[in-house]
Amino acid sequence: MLPFEISEYKERLGKTKQTMEAAGIEVLLITDPANMNYLSGYDAWSFYVHQMLVVMTDEPQPVWIGRKQDANGAKLTTWLDAHDIIPYPDDYVQSPIKHPMDFVADILKEMGQAKRHIGVEMDSYYFTAKCFERLQAALPNSVFKDATLLVNRVRLVKSDAEIMYMKRASKLAEKAMAAAIEAINDGVRECEVAASIYQAQISGTEEFGGDYPSIVPLMPSGNKTCTPHLTWTDSRYTNGDLVIVELAGCYKRYHCPMARTAVIGHPAPQVKEVADIVIEGLNVTLEAIQPGMTCEEVEQVWKRYLSDKKLEKDSRLGYSMGLNYPPDWGEHTASLRQGDLTVLEPNMTFHLIPGIWLDDFGVEISESFRVTEKGYEVLADFPRQLFVKPVLKAM
C-alpha cells in the first residue's frame, strides 16, 4: 500500500535526522499527521486521538505510538517493522485520568530515551497544551526543544514522485471546479453544488481515484463572499449572486488547491473590475516567478502591480502546500508575504491566491504552481476568468 519507494522514506528520514542534529535534538516527537505520513507512510483518520511517530538519531527506524485499534492500520500503511508499532490500551482514550503522553513517556524511558534533548512540535494542531504538560511532568530529566515545522521544512522541496501526485491532484481539481461551475445556477441549492464537487473530487478519473482534501469546499455566495472561509448552506442561488469556490483535488494526501469566482446573471461593474485586476495581477505575478527569488520578492511583484489600482490586500498572497491532513492543506512554512526570505527552489509548490475581500463582496481566482529550473509551472489547466452563468428562463 505504500505510495512511495521505501528508499524515498529513508531519504526523508535521513534529512530529518540531519536537521535534528543541527538543532541539537536527539529525539523528535512528531504529532503532525502529515509529518507522520511523510516519514512512515501512516495514513488513517486516527488523529482525533493522540498518536505520534518518534524519530531518534541513534535508532534506524522511527517508532509509531498510537491507539491499540489503530495499530493494525499502522502495520498496513507504514514501512515500519511490527515491533516498532506500539499500541496503547483504550482506557487512555479521552480519559479524565490517564493520558496517552504518560504512556509515551513510559515507552521513552524503556527505550533509554528519557534523558535526551527532545524536540516537540509546539504549535502543531494535535500537540495540545496538555500533551506538553504531561510529558514535562513525566520526563523531568529531558530537555525539551521547540521543533515546530522541523519536518515541514524538510517537506518544502518535493521529489519528482510527489510532484507526479500533485499533478494527479490537479486533474481532480480541474474536474471538481468544472463540476462546480456547471452546477451553479439560479434556483440550485448550494448543497447540490457542494455534492457535485465531492462527486468529481472523489470518484476521480478513469485512471485514478480522489482522496479527501484537507479542507472542504469553501463556497461563500452573495454578500457572504466578503469572507473566504464559509462553507455551504441549503439556500438556493438567485439571479445576481456572486459565488466563490475554493477547493482542491487530493491524491494520496497531496493537494492542488484552486479558487474561481462565478456570477449568476450579469456581473456588477465593480465585480468585473476587481476580477480583471485579480486575474491580471495573478498573471503578472506568475510570469515573474523564478528560482532564486525570495517569497517576499514574489509578493512585491503583486504589490507593485496593485499600487496604481484602488484596491488593497493586507493578507498574504500565498503559501507553500502539498501533503496534508485536515484542517489545512498549507504547510505553514513559506508564505508569499513581506518578511519571508525563503528562497524559491525548483519543486517547491505554492498556492498563489490573490483573493480580495471587500466589505460587501469578494473575488478569488487562484493557481497552484511549482517552481521549475527556469521559472514556474501552473499545476492545473483551468480558464482564469470570472465565470458568468446565464439565468435560465423558466419553462
Add this chain to the structure above:
Amino acid sequence: MLPFEISEYKERLGKTKQTMEAAGIEVLLITDPANMNYLSGYDAWSFYVHQMLVVMTDEPQPVWIGRKQDANGAKLTTWLDAHDIIPYPDDYVQSPIKHPMDFVADILKEMGQAKRHIGVEMDSYYFTAKCFERLQAALPNSVFKDATLLVNRVRLVKSDAEIMYMKRASKLAEKAMAAAIEAINDGVRECEVAASIYQAQISGTEEFGGDYPSIVPLMPSGNKTCTPHLTWTDSRYTNGDLVIVELAGCYKRYHCPMARTAVIGHPAPQVKEVADIVIEGLNVTLEAIQPGMTCEEVEQVWKRYLSDKKLEKDSRLGYSMGLNYPPDWGEHTASLRQGDLTVLEPNMTFHLIPGIWLDDFGVEISESFRVTEKGYEVLADFPRQLFVKPVLKAM
C-alpha cells in the same frame, strides 16, 4: 443565518458561566470550534488558524478573536455585536515571530481581564502547547486553570431544537448508508462508493441539505477491516470482500453516526458469526438503556451478553456525540465504558458502536441513540444486518 434562537445561545452562555463560577474561573478562553459554535453560532472553516471565543463572568457577551479576513464571517454567523468581534492582522498567521496568543493577551489586558483566573481548554486540538506557552509568558499576573471539556459538559444534554437537527442528520445518514450499500459491488472502485456517500450526505433531501460530517467516510475493506480508521483507495472490490462503512449524516454541524458492514458474495462463516453477535449484543444493550443508569452500567450489559461468546472487546462501547467540527464528531465527555459514572439523562445522545476488530477482519454495526424519559430512541432507521451483495455475472 443563526440556527437557534438567541435565547437558546444566552441560556447556554448562562450555564457556562455558572460552571465557570463553580470552578473558580473568571475568564474562559474557548478554542474548541464546536464550543465556539455552541455559544456564539460561529461557523466557518477557519480553525486552521488560531481563534477563540472569550467568555467573561463580568461581561454580558462573549468576545470573538480571530483572523481579520474571518471577522466578516463572525459578523455573518454569530449573534455577537460587531464591537465584540476583534480581528488580528494577517502577519500573525503562521508567523515565526508573531503569535496570535500575543494579540489575545494584549486584548485581555485592554479589557482589564489580565489579572484573572483564566480557564483554558488544555487538551483541545486547537489549543497547542505553543498557545499556552505564549499566553503564560504574556500574562504573568493571570492564574491559569484547566478548563478542558467545561463547555463540552454543558453540551451533554441536548435541547429539543438540537435533537431535531440530529434527527435531520439521521435522515442524511440513512440516505448515505443506502447509497453505500447500493454502490458496493464486485469490480467497483472504493472511491466511487465514497463519492456516492458524499453525494447523498451533502445533497441531502428535498426538505434540507447536508453539512460536511466531522469525519470522512471510514471504509476499510478485505483484511483492512481489522482496523477501523482507514479511509478509501481506488482499488476495486472483488468477490468475497468484506467492507465496513462508518459514516455520519450532518445537519448544521449536528451528527448522526452509523456503521454497517457488507460482504460481496458469500460471507465466511466466522464473519456471519461475529456479525450475529454484534447485532444481538447491540439489540440487547439498547433494550436495557434507561435514564438514571451510568455509562458504565450500559457497557456492563454488553459485557454480560458477550461473556459466554468467544469474542472480546477491549475498546469503549460508545461515546457522547452531537455538535462538532473535524477531526471528531465525539464530544470527549461521556464514554460507555468501565469507570465512567456519568448518569444518563433524557436528551443525552450517544453513538453505540460494538465494533469487533480481529487480526484478519472486523465487523461494525452501530446505532446513534437518544436517551428518552423512559428508555431510548434510535435516531436512524436502517436495517441492522450484515449486507450481502450478490456477485453480478459478467455480461
